[in-house]
């Protein structure tokens with residue numbers, strides 16, 4: 646289908662983009678890679694009258710270390726995440742998960758900022774950002790603010806962003822050296838969104854879990870941070886009995902839709918299976 650008519654704007658700075666969004670109000674939407682927004686417009690599920698293309702804003706690009714954090718510009722593509730030596734060394738979870746998103750054509754254009762700002766529970770990066778304790782740096786008409794990924798997602802396609810807000814960067818605390826991580830994603834075919842997926846970051850000490858964080862994708866109308874499940878695992882050796890308890894706790898907070906990816910019970914169980922696999926793999930990678 647052909648999208649409805651819209652005006653196209655290409656600001657050169659974040660300040661200019663925010664001013665446009667503030668002036669044009671709810672009829673305007675930021676455009677990053679367009680690989681979620683344009684399909685929605687073609688289906689007439691989104692009908693913005695103004696698109697504010699962020700592609701001409703250089704300050705939104707790049708990946709750099711800042712103290713104990715890594716800061717990733719919102720317009721950094723998924724392909725650039727995969728190619729970053731800094732990320733591969735410090736937060737290998739991001740490369741692993743990016744390789745499971747869509748296909749190379751989508752990843753060349755789709756951005757990290759668009760993926761996390763979109764609010765689609767099927768997007769992979771939001772649960773990973775919750776797992777990692779990421780902070781979203783945002784600029785809007787009232788100035789700059791920082792929003793925790795864990796508080797950002799309100800319901801499907803509803804986030805803490807206000808209409809004039811632009812997500813400028815994603816700030817991620819580097820997990821401790823020797824941590825283990827994994828992203829396990831069940832999908833019907835290559836390039837598909839998750840039927841269920843689980844992200845794990847953990848540290849081990851003396852054969853026991855010292856710290857653990859878990860994120861779940863596409864098993865509720867928002868991404869999920871499974872904190873209670875992670876707490877069950879701390880102090881354990883990831884023995885079968887404790888993993889089973891943690892899996893049950895994680896499954897208990899899911900509420901997936903019954904759709905083409907399967908009925909509710911199946912998708913709930915698959916969230917548990919993905920979590921158990923991610924825990925085992927993360928442990929095998931931890932020093």
Ligand SMILES: Cc1cc2nc3c(=O)[nH]c(=O)nc-3n(C[C@H](O)[C@H](O)[C@H](O)COP(=O)(O)OP(=O)(O)OC[C@H]3O[C@@H](n4cnc5c(N)ncnc54)[C@H](O)[C@@H]3O)c2cc1C
Pocket residue numbers: 674675676677678679680681682683684699719745746747748751754755756757758759760762763767768769770806810811812813836837838839
């Ligand atoms: C065939 C196909 C398969 C896909 N499979 C997957 C998959 O398996 N997993 C997955 O995670 N994704 C998948 N995607 C989605 C893809 O990763 C998108 O690129 C991504 O979700 C959105 O990024 P974008 O840069 O394209 O954002 P856009 O489509 O440009 O924007 C998405 C939304 O976020 C808003 N937005 C964008 N940038 C900002 C910003 N800086 N500040 C504030 N708001 C902003 C827009 O206004 C819009 O509402 C798939 C897409 C396609 C076409």
